[in-house]
Amino acid sequence: MTLSYASGVSVTPLLGDTIGANLDRTVAAFADREALVDMASGRRWTYDQFAADVDAVALGLRDLGVTKGDRVGIWAPNCAEWMLVQYATAKLGAILVNINPAYRVHELEFVLNQAGIRTLVAAPRFKTSDYAAMIEEVRPRCAALTDVILIGTGAWDALVEAGRAGDRHLLHGIGEGLGADDPINIQYTSGTTGFPKGATLSHHNILNNGFFVGELCGYDEEDRVCVPVPFYHCFGMVMGNLAATSHGACIVIPAPAFDPKAALDAVAAERCTSLYGVPTMFIAVLNEPSADTLDLSSLRTGIMAGSPCPVEVMKQVIDRLGMSEVAICYGMTETSPVSTQTRAGDSLDRRVSTVGTVMPHLEIKVIDPETGVTVPRGTPGEFCTRGYSVMLGYWEEPDKTAEAIDAARWMHTGDLAVMDDEGYVNITGRIKDMVIRGGENVYPREIEEFLYTHPDIVDAQVIGVPDEKYGEELMAWVRLREGAPELTAETLREFCQGRLAHFKIPRYVHVVDEFPMTVTGKIRKVQMRAEAVEILGLGDAAAQRHA
Template identity: 80%
Template sequence: MTSVPSYVSGTSDQPLLDDTIGANLDRTVAAHGERDALVDRASGRRWTYRQFADEVNAVAFGLVDLGVEKGDRVGIWAPNCAEWTFTQYATAKIGAILVNINPAYRTHELKYVLNQAGIRTLVAAPSFRTSDYAAMIDQVRPDCPALTDVLLIGREEWNDLVAIGRGGSVAQLEEIQDGLSADEPINIQYTSGTTGFPKGATLSHRNILNNGYFVGELCSYTAEDVICLPVPFYHCFGMVMGNLAATSHGACMVIPAPAFDPALTLEAVATERCTSLYGVPTMFIAELADPSFDSHDLSSLRTGIMAGSPCPVEVMKQVIDRMGMAEVTICYGMTETSPVSTQTRADDTLQRRVSTVGRVHPHLEVKVVDPETGETVPRGEPGEFCTRGYSVMLGYWEEPAKTAEAIDADRWMHTGDLAVMDDAGYLNITGRIKDMVIRGGENVYPREIEEFLYTHPDVVDAQVVGVPDARYGEELIAWVRLRDGAPELTAEKLREYCEGKLARYKIPRYVHVVDEFPMTITGKIRKVEMRERSVELLGLQEVAATRHA
């Protein structure tokens, strides 16, 4: 008897969208112009779809007046705010490539991204929390020759750009839009690289518009829905699964705060009568534990999305029972696939929703292969998760060799994740071939941190692995070898060294000083053994045993 292979394709009665993002937005505005499009709670501002389109067009015209052309890279470096969204759609309308920059980045990372993408124009918040973006930009600008314009949101240069844009010609913008193709690049998102520097996943209109649309379809979105988005826009989670899912259905986007705040998120859901709420498990855990939880009326909630890292079973049950999100879904994917490849459905049993990452998305193919041979494994056997279809990125920006390592000759994206497909086509993610750590929904690649740690004057060698954490899913521990005679290196001292140079989520929480690393016979570092020993060393056995979906 032949066993069934771990392969499935996603059928759908709904055809793929062949629009550009700008054309799709125009269609939504024509159908739902007077409905709410965007609510920015922090600033107390709100826009109908018609008003939203006017703001988008003003920013688009302003960028054109500044000399931005199709294919030019426009960076966005800011926490969640209305202007982030205006810039997202404005760049799409003129065919400029939006480059998302993580608000947690520091000068080391900022300079690299500005130069690697060749960013011409940078839109940025002047500051946020402890980050003085304006000062950091000034610091790196002399080393970024491609950067000609910096627009600080709320400052004179931004206000002037919008004011000039309001006088632009609609006919000119339509002419620009008519010259765009859905297959052209529109977005670059940096994923931390195993080579020490991030790689720019380059995505087209077709990639992200369709992925946002089908995420929304599987959440049964209509123009009646109101989606609360505490997840960051610089991730696909915010700008694709959130914004593009909303605008392709005429639904309303609600920004509860510039960065995640559990109480403000709950307040936004209650006040705006949100029907959908997004988050990584850490966010839902914080909301459920917030002292103000019981004072908020969450009865409007119907659905939502949990993604970004494994979902603890008990958390999922509480989200359904205490928050009323009976139709909440789990999504799985990666930036390079726009991002979603699989999703649970609203009619899936609770067991399916807490124990799998769902089934293949419409118009996509997925398979599980033997990492060594590339052969598709039988159902029930573990292997590498691969996906193919409209969602697979165009490639890594100006890195053809890295692209070829990830996408094979038949256009299959090799995710590096280990998965098991069951008889019904549901998938479980069981581990990672690569060393990526997911901390609170943030993808962290140890190699990048290791290379930075080598700059420490006392560090001879460093290896970073993930260890289980009850709050963030995973935390980082750095195993380090020190030079002879070096003073003791504590976690606190290492944090001080990294502060301001590395994004905070990349700074190891734990440090373990060793004389040597566990090695294989062939001289390779045994990171699996390091993880196991770290769990014992830190007394994390109970956390490691916690069941996740």
């Protein structure tokens, strides 16, 4: 009997340096090669130019008093400045706190206070959100916040100019005082108890994960990686930015937010070799008319991740976009993020129907969730991972950290998985109730807590239901107070609008007198999901095959 355990062997050693030192090494090797292209603004940087601007931003932040361990928030869509701040904070040893561009006022306020953000770099606005006004609204209630720098304004220009006038050699001295295991990044994951938790990651965590993702994609200085996925996720800033810069490759930002036409235009214009996306993005790209008319022959590889990957979509990405070496990755923010990845040499069936095998230098196992014992291969259980990628912990939440990471440093993902005889993994479901909607992790408890504030709702349960476009959509089952007016999906959406991030607003509403319960009084969400498929006629979406 072979157990569901695997370790990733590699002849390539782990990187032991900091993000700043690694960037300096890449710049020394590839100074004149392109590092970054920002399509929306028409700007581009060689590695030498990129390093100069990173150092200017770092010295500008230092002039504001930012030092090692200080939290610097970044609240902006994808843009060159986001990337400059990412590397500048790493050079100072400051901790970059990623803030979701979809956040509303109460979510922004929570993150600013929970992380103790000292300096906030933000876009003035994005889409319909007036970031500047939202920041001013919460600022009196955020004691730690001393500086707000809005990108594209005089404050940003002054920061950069002050940094340009500084002495870049100072950064070498600062760098010598930084360690690879220092915390460098906080990313918030939706909270099971109503509030997000800040996964705290080190240089060692994310630099190595980005590097080995790039290794398995075969990156070198000739590659040009189109990144339409958000930088505030690990997908963008680790699997994208750090995978590229650790190999001397170029990052191409097609647009501030995902736009299928912009992504395809960027691939064609910049001769990109790699394209990233969650399944919904690739579906949109495949449905874009220009997918069949543009010259996309430069594409070789790419990554599909973020939520279960439909087999048919994966096949089309290979056939129509020419991404013959496209990979599926699986992981979570708390593991920097990737634990398994398909390889270019895997058979087509393996690459379209599994999430691959263990990453180099990591361990994975599938356990019985009740006993903690590793199950035989072919038996479903909870997926766990251990190694360099496991986060330092949840920011200032040791109890929550202990719930996720056991005494032997195994991260318990809450995902149900099966490992086959060759070590390939399939993700079959979740122990937790987490819903993954178009690559966004959503915890129903957070939405349920919010729905309780509705004057007519006495009880609410939120579940994920199958969706052909987003993988999963949100459905709220609610009990109403006696005499309450009819509640529809539309009226509930109006109640949530502007108070919840758009991806947390339920698409479907089902009013009930009582919820399905176990004999011990627990809500039976499994039964609710099965009933919802029937009620909503989602049989086709439920039948889709995923990796």
